[in-house]
Amino acid sequence: MELAKIAFFLIFTYFLLACALLLRPFGKPAVSDMDEYFILNAQREAASNNVVASIVFDYRGLDTLGEATVLFAAVSSIVLLFRGAPK
C-alpha cells in the first residue's frame, strides 16, 4: 500500500514536471480575441479604467455572483457547525 502511494506520487510529479517543461514559453501567451476585446472596449462600454474590475463586475458578473454565494454558503455552514457548541 505504501509502495503504491509512493509510486503514484513519483509518477504524478514526473507528469507535472514534464508538462511544465513542455508548456508554451513563459511571457508569450496564446492570442485570445476575448482578452483583446476586453482591453480595447472596457473603457468605452463599462467606463472603467481597471479592466479586471470591469470583467469581474460587468462582463462576467455571474461568476462573481456565484462566488459570493459560495462565500455565503461557507459562512452559514460554519455558523451552523458551531451552533450547538457551549458558550
Place this chain on the structure above:
Amino acid sequence: MNGSSVIVKVVSLAIILPALTFGLYIIAHGHLTPGGGFQGGAIIASALAIFLVAFAKQASKTLRKNLLSALECLALLGFIGLSFLGLGKSFFFNFLANSGLIFGQAVPFGPNPGFINTAGVIPLMNFFVGLEVSCALTIIVLTMLKAGGDKK
C-alpha cells in the same frame, strides 16, 4: 478570552484605524487602481480580527454576530438587486455607465489620470461586495474564536 497585554492593545490601537481607512480607500478606488471589493473587504476584516484578538472583552459587546450576518445578507441582497436593475437589457448590465447620472461620466480611450465619477455600477458593486466579504470573514473569525479551543 481575556484580551491581551498592554503592549498588544496599544500597538493594535495604532494599527486598526489606518488599516480601516486603507481598506475603505481600496474599496472606493476599485475601478481606478488595483484592488476592489474583495481585497478591501479582506483588509477591513483583518483590522477587525486584530481588534477581536486584542480587545476580546469589549469586542464581544460591540461586534455581535446577528448584526454582522444581517449586514452581510443586506449587502448580498443589494448586489443581486443592483444586477437585477439592469434587466432591461441583460442580467448584470451596466446601466449607469456613460449615462450622465451618478458615476456616469464617459472615459476617453487610453491612459488617463483617473476620474472618480466613472464606471457606472462597478463602484456600487465594489461597496456591496466589500461589505459582504468583510462581514463574512469577521463572522468566521468570531465564530471560530468563540467555539474553538480544548473543550474535551
Place this chain on the structure above:
Amino acid sequence: MIENIHFIAVALLIALGIYTLIFKRNLIKIAMGISILASGINLFLISLGYRAQGIAPIFTNAAIAASEVQAKMVLPAPQALTLTSIVISLAVTALMLSFAIIIYQKTGSLDATKSRRLKG
C-alpha cells in the same frame, strides 16, 4: 528550460500539496496541503496570462501610449478568474479548519484515520 521556471514552481507546489494529501494524517496538515495546492493553481493561472515586459491591465497613469495598449497589457481574464479562485479557496480553508476543530472536540485527536465513524 530557465524561462519556464514559473511553471516548474507551479509543478513543485502542486506536487507538495499532493504529497501532503497522500502521506500526512494530521487534519491541519491536510488543510495546509490543500491551501498550497490552491496557491499553485493560482500561480499557474496568473503566469499563463503574463506577457513579456507587460504592465497591469489598468489605464490609470499607465506609462504607455494609447496605440500600443493591445501589445503591452497583460491578459485580464485569467486575473479575474484568479480573484474568484482566491476567495473560493479561502472559503474552503475556513470550512476545513472548522471541521478540524469540531473533529478535535468530538474525538480528542486530529488523526484523520481515527475519525472514520460519522456519528458523534
